[in-house]
Amino acid sequence: MNSKKKTFKQYMQEWLYSNDGYYSNYKEIGKEGDFYTSVSTSSFFGGAIAKEIVDEIQNGNLKEDTSIVEIGAHHGYLLADIIQFIYTLKPELLKRLNFAIVERFEHLQKVQKQYLKESFGNEINFIHYNDIKELKLDSAFIVANEIFDAFACELILEKDKVLYQGFIENEKIVFKKCENKKLLEHCKKYKLTKGEVCLDYEEFISVICKNIDNFHFLTFDYGDKFYRNDFSARIYKDHKVFPIFDKEMDLCINYKNSDITYDVCFNYLTNIFKEKNINNIKFNTQMNTLVDFGIIDLLEILKTNTNEPTYLKELQKVKLLIEPTGMGDRFKTLYVKK
Structure with a gap:
């Protein structure tokens, strides 16, 4: 691959989304894949979301004919879990x-x-968007x-009050003086001196705000409220994590055959929505969000309708989702209502 004069963002875009990129072909998620997600951990992840949808419809905050839309669905497991739990709660x-x-x-x-189709036949109204x-x-x-951490990002590093931008040359990351005005302005605004930046979030959110009159937007992702001023970009391969600046990590070997990701700054996402005059925004941990949505109530329903071994098995899976020392705190959420 000729990687001269490529920004890290261009390189990451090709890595993930080119015709032979990592996401262009179906990948297993979970035990047989490169990483776990909340979806692959427990169907009650989708169940909690389904309960929130049902509750919001019953409270009059969502229409009964609203569209439930998943962006970046992979196999379709999450949407299927949501559908199944809606059927269970309010058929x-x-x-x-x-x-x-x-x-x-x-x-x-x-x-x-x-x-x-195999799961629900003709019982649901379903459509694809490209x-x-x-x-x-x-x-x-x-x-x-986990959408925003899959957007290609820039790498930035400040030295002696000069901002440098990450490029790929001969399969190595090098930093050159940043000449991207928008990137310079963003880093100044957020006092960011080291880390990852994705300015494409703005267009993504703008399209949603412009094209949908009333919506609830819910996202889960690695990250935190504020920029950490440190590099978080990393590669996932066979459930092992490799920071991109690890001396033993070879970009060329991992290129397009492993996942590459980074932490998301939720304050940046929040500000984009606020600039669209949307202020009903809640930032939280995955644990608090799933508990607020009623995941514990769903477990109680299961407990009264199944045998003890099945209940205990599902309980352990849900614990993985909400443990403060694991997924429960590592993943953050943003819940936006327009």
């Missing part, structure tokens, strides 16, 4: 609601469509699990 809603997935890759659309720009809806509940 009459299933035919009134609309369900959709935004997916750019055609072969992944086929996988998702087949899985949902791009978020196609989303033009009156009402929607949008779920984006």
Whole structure:
């Protein structure tokens, strides 16, 4: 690969999204894949989201014919879990609601469509969108699990009050004086001197705000409220984590055959929504969000309707989702209502 004069963002974009990139082909998630997600840990992750949707409809905050949209659905497991729990909690809603997935890759659309067809037959109203720009809806509940950390990012580093930008040359990361005005302005605004920046969040959120009249937008991701002023970019391969600046880590060997990601700054996301005059925004940990949504109530329902071994098995899975020392605190959430 000729990587001369490529910004790190361009390199990461090709790594993940080119025709032969990491996300262009179906990848297993979980024990057989490179990493775990909350979706692969427990179906009660989707169940808690489903309960929130049902509660918001019953409270009059969402329409009964709203569209439940997942962005970046991979196999379709999360949307399927949401649908299954809606059916369990309020079956009459299933035919009134609309369900959709935004997916750019055609072969992944086929996988998702087949899985949902096998799971629900013709019992749901389902549609695919190729791009978020196609989303033009009156009402929607949008779920984006680990989306923002999959946006290609820039690397920045300040030395002696001069900001440098990351480039790839001969498969190595090098830093050159930043000449990107928007990047300079962003780093100045957030007092960022070291780390990752993705300015593409702004267009993504702008499209959603412009095209959907009323929405609930829920995202889960690695990260924290504020920039850490440190590098977090890392590679996941066979459940092992490799910081990109690890001396033993070879970019060339991992290129396109492993996942590459970084921590998300939720304060930046919050400010983008606020600039669109949307202020009903709640930042939280995954633990608090899932508990607020009623994941414990769902476990109690399970307890009264199944045997003890099944209940205990699911309880252990849910504990993984909400443990403060694990996924419960490491993942953060942003819940936005327009």
